[in-house]
Amino acid sequence: MWDTILWIAAVIxxxxxxxxxxxxxxxxxxVLIVVALLVGPGGVSLFT
Structure with missing residues (x-):
């Protein structure tokens, strides 16, 4: 579930x-693009 939310947030x-x-x-x-790459579950997620 969190992966989906993080993916949607990263896309937005x-x-x-x-x-x-x-x-x-x-x-x-x-800055926003770098943050999107960091938040996205395919990237280096800040939450894991």
């Missing part, structure tokens, strides 16, 4: 990061 954070990059907010976009 990643999409917001991509939108920030499109809006030329490169620093915040990059």
């Amino acid at each position: 954070i990643g999409i917001i990061g991509i939108v920030r990059l499109i809006q030329r907010d490169f620093v915040m976009g990059a």
Whole structure:
């Protein structure tokens, strides 16, 4: 169950990061994408 929630959260954070990059907010976009990679269950999860 937690894997699904973390995966959905990572996808949402990643999409917001991509939108920030499109809006030329490169620093915040990059930070959000890195956070999405860390939170996602496929990456290095912060919760395990």
